[in-house]
Structure formats: C-alpha cells, structure tokens
Ligand SMILES: *Cc1c(COP(=O)(O)O)cnc(C)c1O
C-alpha cells in the first residue's frame with residue numbers, strides 16, 4: 001500500500017477530452033447573474049424616475065430616507081400600515097440614525113420586509129428587538145480610550161485608524177461607531193467628529209511624530225462623504241510623510257450608492273490622483289469597502305467597480321456577519337464569489353461587535369466558525385475572507401478560530417492578543433441563543449461573574465498546557 005497511486009484520468013485522445021467531473025450548468029453560477037434593468041420603478045415614489053436620474057449620486061443623496069414618514073412616502077401601499085408603526089417605534093429606540101438611499105430601498109423585497117436581509121441592516125423594527133447583552137458598552141472596542149487625538153485610534157504598533165468625519169451615505173443599524181456616527185438620536189448623544197481641518201491637523205501631527213506608523217485607515221464615518229478636495233488634502237498630507245507606506249480609504253459607498261463611482265467623476269478623479277501619486281512614491285493607496293449581502297451587488301455595482309478597476313485601484317471588502325442577513329453558508333459563498341466577480345477581494349468577515357440595540361443581528365462565534373470552514377476552499381485563497389472577532393476592550397482583531405477557550409454553553413469565548421495588549425478579551429454569544437437554564441444565570445450579576453471567572457481560568461489552563469507542548473518562544 002505504500003506504492004504511489006496513479007493520479008488523474010486516462011490521457012485524452014485527439015478529439016475527446018475525458019471530463020472527470022460533470023460540467024457545471026452555467027445557469028447555476030448565480031454569482032454572475034446580477035440584477036439589471038430599471039428595478040427601482042417598482043417603488044411607487046420612483047415609478048417615473050429615469051436611469052440618468054437614478055444614477056445621479058446627488059439625486060440619491062437628496063432623496064435618501066431619513067425617517068419613517070419618508071419611508072412611507074416612498075414605499076406607500078407596498079407594505080401594511082402596521083409595519084410603519086413598527087418602524088416608527090424601532091426608530092425611537094435605535095441608537096443609530098436612519099439613512100437609506102433610494103438604491104438600497106429599491107433592493108429590498110417589500111413583500112417580505114421582516115425577513116429581507118437589507119431591511120434588517122438598515123431599518124429598525126421594534127417588534128424584533130432583543131435586550132442588550134449585560135456585558136455590552138457603547139464604545140465596546142475602546143476606540144476612544146486608544147485615541148491620543150480625537151478621532152485617531154492608535155492601537156496596533158504600525159497602523160492607525162483616522163476617523164476623518166462622522167457622517168455616512170447610509171446609516172447601518174449595527175454600526176460599531178454608534179457612539180459618534182450619525183446625528184444624535186433619542187437614545188444616544190454622539191461624540192462629535194466633524195471634518196474640521198484643525199482636528200485633522202492634530203491627527204497629521206501625531207502621525208508624523210510616530211516613526212513606527214506606516215499604515216493609515218481613513219474612515220469615519222465614511223470617505224464617500226469627503227469632498228474631492230478633502231480626499232486630495234488627506235491623501236497628499238499622508239503621502240508626504242516618509243513613514244507612511246500604505247493608505248486605505250474606507251467607504252461603504254460602493255455597496256449602498258455605487259452610482260457615485262459612475263457619476264461623481266470629481267471624487268473618483270481625486271482618489272485616482274492620490275493612488276497614482278502613491279504608486280510613483282512606491283506607496284499603496286487602496287479602497288476598502290463593506291458589502292454584506294449578495295443582493296447589494298447589481299449590474300450598476302459591476303459597472304461602477306469595473307471603472308474603478310480600469311483606473312488600477314485595488315478594492316478590498318470587509319463584511320459583518322449578521323443573523324438573518326448573511327449567516328448561512330450559501331449566502332456567504334455567494335457574496336464571496338460575487339465580490340470576486342467584481343474584482344473585489346473579500347478581506348474580512350467580522351463577528352458582529354457587541355453593539356447597543358442590535359442583539360437581534362448578532363450570531364454566536366460558532367456560526368462564524370462553521371461558515372468559515374465552508375467558505376474556505378470554494379475560490380482563490382486571496383478571495384477567501386478571514387473571519388475575525390474585534391476583541392471587546394481593545395485587543396484588536398483576532399482570527400475567530402484562535403480563541404484560548406470557548407464555552408459554547410455560556411456563550412463566552414476568551415481571546416489573547418500578545419502583540420497588541422496584555423490580558424484576556426472576552427466575546428459573548430447572544431443570550432437568546434443559549435439554553436433556558438443558562439439564560440437564567442445571565443440574569444444574575446453574581447452568576448455572570450462566576451461564568452466569566454471560570455472561562456478565564458479555563459483559558460489560562462489551556463494556555464499553560466499548550467505552552468508546555470510548544471517550542472515557540
Ligand atoms: C481594523 C483596525 C485597523 C486595521 O487593521 P487591519 O487588520 O490591518 O485591517 C487599524 N486600527 C484600528 C484601530 C482598527 O480597528
């Protein structure tokens with residue numbers, strides 16, 4: 001049995017090739033089948049909107065839905081009145097503002113709004129909300145605690161996060177930065193991070209005074225909201241610093257308003273100029289975006305991203321794993337393949353942060369582990385996202401599989417981040433996914449402490465056991 005097996009099929013004769021596997025029916029390659037045509041005209045308010053108007057980014061921005069009344073005016077009788085009342089109450093209880101572009105609104109299946117994956121991300125409904133996890137805080141990632149200058153988080157040794165402004169082309173219910181992003185809501189008074197050049201100047205000074213910093217994420221808020229001249233200003237200031245080698249402009253824009261990349265040539269030209277200048281200086285400038293569901297990718301998206309690709313701009317994607325949105329193998333595989341089809345590299349899938357008011361959207365860590373296993377292997381390795389937990393408390397991103405300990409019964413996972421910050425970092429599965437008995441235990445602060453202490457003790461024991469077995473020092 002230790003002889004080598006013969007691998008492969010019999011050699012092909014001159015006119016026939018032996019297919020080892022059955023050929024795939026092209027009709028099943030759903031990632032290439034993108035929604036096209038005037039799909040928006042099924043929304044009552046957009047019935048007469050022509051393509052040129054719909055592709056105009058300023059029309060999209062002007063007509064964005066920012067409250068339940070505007071939603072009703074757009075969608076009208078496609079959904080029952082009770083749904084609007086549910087949205088109205090959801091809106092008052094939400095830590096995030098609402099902003100939905102006409103493009104996104106047109107992609108929602110209004111015959112089944114409760115289950116639609118886009119509705120779930122952007123439009124809150126009171127009847128589906130769950131109580132927050134007791135261990136949840138507003139800025140769970142400690143972005144403010146790690147900020148030497150307001151809006152500049154320096155957590156990792158060689159890279160920093162620059163929050164250039166606090167608005168976005170849409171507002172996501174699940175936003176990690178609900179402490180700052182958007183306008184004040186009934187539930188949260190926001191930290192202000194305006195696009196003021198004084199605040200930016202302080203950030204630039206700090207970055208230039210840190211020789212170890214090489215990589216800046218320009219986020220917010222969202223780079224789509226920066227004016228063309230602000231893209232130029234930020235890009236040039238950073239490119240001119242000898243220590244900076246990499247810049248990423250982060251924007252959800254391509255996923256929620258792709259037409260800007262087609263019709264706002266001033267903005268795209270400004271970005272392209274920074275990318276090209278960076279290339280001459282041997283510095284990488286890329287776009288990072290945020291698609292969560294394959295329905296967000298249409299023929300308009302493809303056209304927009306083709307233009308970006310032609311300009312030689314690399315695009316990477318970061319998704320957030322969300323219950324009822326993309327927490328199935330089929331959906332995540334389709335998303336990854338569809339992003340690849342548009343030459344976008346799926347970079348990360350984040351296990352949902354512990355964010356206020358969106359417990360209904362979080363999944364367990366186990367869900368992430370299962371989906372990761374099924375996604376790896378379907379396409380190129382560089383199109384295969386890494387599933388990460390952004391460790392609450394400032395531990396930074398950790399690979400989901402790399403926990404020191406995971407108690408699936410109490411839903412507590414324990415991570416360590418030896419090159420970022422000492423100590424242990426805990427993630428908590430949503431309480432409603434746990435057994436009835438454990439849900440009871442989570443109601444008592446004393447029991448909570450016991451469960452946490454036990455998980456940490458087990459993590460320490462696991463670390464000691466692997467240290468004994470390992471030669472890594
Ligand atoms: C995510 C993040 C970065 C960038 O991290 P990568 O893993 O390189 O994408 C930098 N700073 C902060 C604070 C972050 O949260």
Ligand code: SF4
Nearest residue numbers: 168171172175221252
């Ligand atoms: S686009 Fe990003 S920063 Fe803006 S609301 Fe959504 S998740 Fe938050």
